[in-house]
Amino acid sequence: MRTKTCIQDLAILGGPPAFDQPLHVGRPNIGDRARLMQRLNDILDRAWLSNHGTCVQEFERRLKELLGVRHCLVVCNATVGLEIALRALDMHGEVIVPAFTAAATAHAVNWLGMTPVFCDIDAQTHNLDPACVESLITPRTSGILAVHLWGRSCAVEALADIAQRHRLKLLFDAAHALLCSHRGQYLGGFGHAEVFSFHATKFCNSLEGGAIATNDDALAQRITLMRTFGFSGPDVVLSAGINGKLNEFAAAMGLTSLESADQFIAVNRRHWQCAVASLADLPGVSMISYDTAERNNYHYLVLQVDAAQAGINRDALLAVLTAENVLARRHFYPGCHRWEPYVTADPQAYRRLPNTEKVAAQVLQLPNGTGIPPDAIQDICAVIRLAAANGGELMGRLGGDGRNPRVNPR
Ligand code: T4K
Numbered sequence: 001m002r003t004k005t006c007i008q009d010l011a012i013l014g015g016p017p018a019f020d021q022p023l024h025v026g027r028p029n030i031g032d033r034a035r036l037m038q039r040l041n042d043i044l045d046r047a048w049l050s051n052h053g054t055c056v057q058e059f060e061r062r063l064k065e066l067l068g069v070r071h072c073l074v075v076c077n078a079t080v081g082l083e084i085a086l087r088a089l090d091m092h093g094e095v096i097v098p099a100f101t102a103a104a105t106a107h108a109v110n111w112l113g114m115t116p117v118f119c120d121i122d123a124q125t126h127n128l129d130p131a132c133v134e135s136l137i138t139p140r141t142s143g144i145l146a147v148h149l150w151g152r153s154c155a156v157e158a159l160a161d162i163a164q165r166h167r168l169k170l171l172f173d174a175a176h177a178l179l180c181s182h183r184g185q186y187l188g189g190f191g192h193a194e195v196f197s198f199h200a201t202k203f204c205n206s207l208e209g210g211a212i213a214t215n216d217d218a219l220a221q222r223i224t225l226m227r228t229f230g231f232s233g234p235d236v237v238l239s240a241g242i243n244g245k246l247n248e249f250a251a252a253m254g255l256t257s258l259e260s261a262d263q264f265i266a267v268n269r270r271h272w273q274c275a276v277a278s279l280a281d282l283p284g285v286s287m288i289s290y291d292t293a294e295r296n297n298y299h300y301l302v303l304q305v306d307a308a309q310a311g312i313n314r315d316a317l318l319a320v321l322t323a324e325n326v327l328a329r330r331h332f333y334p335g336c337h338r339w340e341p342y343v344t345a346d347p348q349a350y351r352r353l354p355n356t357e358k359v360a361a362q363v364l365q366l367p368n369g370t371g372i373p374p375d376a377i378q379d380i381c382a383v384i385r386l387a388a389a390n391g392g393e394l395m396g397r398l399g400g401d402g403r404n405p406r407v408n409p410r
């Protein structure tokens with residue numbers, strides 16, 4: 001790391017970058033390599049590569065025990081997991097979803113021929129606003145697909161109450177929320193089902209992968225059939241289905257990852273605490289908070305930049321950090337409602353999503369996890385402080401309002 005003390009040191013103005021190597025958001029956490037290699041060799045020796053093999057069975061058993069749910073069915077990725085769960089729950093017509101989420105959430109609904117109805121979020125929690133959910137219910141609404149964004153639990157009880165009163169299905173996209181709790185209980189057992197992601201960029205990964213957790217035996221049975229073409233055994237197909245199976249190599253990675261989860265969390269938590277402390281007194285720039293009374297995986301280091309107070313806006317800060325080789329990301333800008341096919345279908349949707357619009361313009365995700373150097377967070381925060389302290393001058397030099405500024409070519 002190169003120490004930066006004055007504005008001219010910033011790489012965006014021509015100084016050398018703070019980091020020689022790019023620091024990525026989503027750099028995978030890698031667990032015990034020797035254990036992984038041993039598992040991969042065992043898989044090859046068994047010559048059983050997919051279709052509910054030994055590693056998949058063990059992965060499911062461990063997840064089920066850990067989360068305290070009756071069923072945890074692993075799938076090839078969370079997007080397919082969401083699709084299977086939506087279909088197994090017989091959702092149809094309109095499904096209420098947040099716009100401030102990954103495209104995968106809305107696309108899973110769209111892909112099945114249903115309409116995602118975008119709902120605004122609470123500006124503090126970044127999760128669905130229950131009052132807004134209730135206002136969007138129509139005779140065509142069949143369910144709610146809520147997201148535990150950044151692993152912070154939704155207003156679970158309020159959503160369950162709405163779902164029950166209106167006879168709606170309640171599914172949680174828990175892609176970010178493995179080993180995160182709500183009122184002391186791990187997420188996984190709420191609503192009709194919850195779907196986790198083990199994508200490479202998630203805190204615990206199985207290369208690609210996901211899991212559907214539920215306490216509903218009949219639903220679990222339908223999901224089990226659907227993820228394997230509807231086969232209940234050789235030559236017997238009991239329902240429509242697709243190929244949602246997880247392969248053995250992926251399950252081996254998932255198991256190995258899970259075994260190191262505590263270590264990953266400890267690193268993430270240390271980084272989050274460091275960022276919170278380092279930016280504590282900086283006006284207009286804050287880290288999202290985690291409720292330390294709950295269990296969190298602390299995987300998402302999300303900055304919120306209020307340009308009016310900070311003197312620099314989110315996009316200018318992104319350009320500053322990118323030039324320093326800190327490849328921060330604007331997840332989930334600009335919101336699903338501004339992506340296709342939704343923006344063409346409803347170009348005015350943004351008008352009823354004021355909090356989504358505001359938050360999407362302010363958030364910036366910083367690199368986290370075991371893949372970044374030990375002191376990197378402190379150094380990244382030092383760059384953020386320097387940029388904010390010189391916000392006026394930087395915004396002036398970058399031109400315009402600082403939106404989409406050009407990074408100095410090197
Ligand atoms: N619901 C929510 C709320 C989600 O966030 C997601 C996925 C889903 C559902 C669906 O889950 P899956 O079907 O994927 O299981 C990433 C991930 O692809 C995606 O899983 C994730 N959310 C989304 C938020 O982020 P990108 O577009 O950011 O990925 P990409 O390729 O730009 O990678 C990010 C950075 O990570 C890169 O700059 C480099 C680094 N990286 C990435 C990979 C894959 C590595 O260093 N190594 C790697 O192997 O989407």
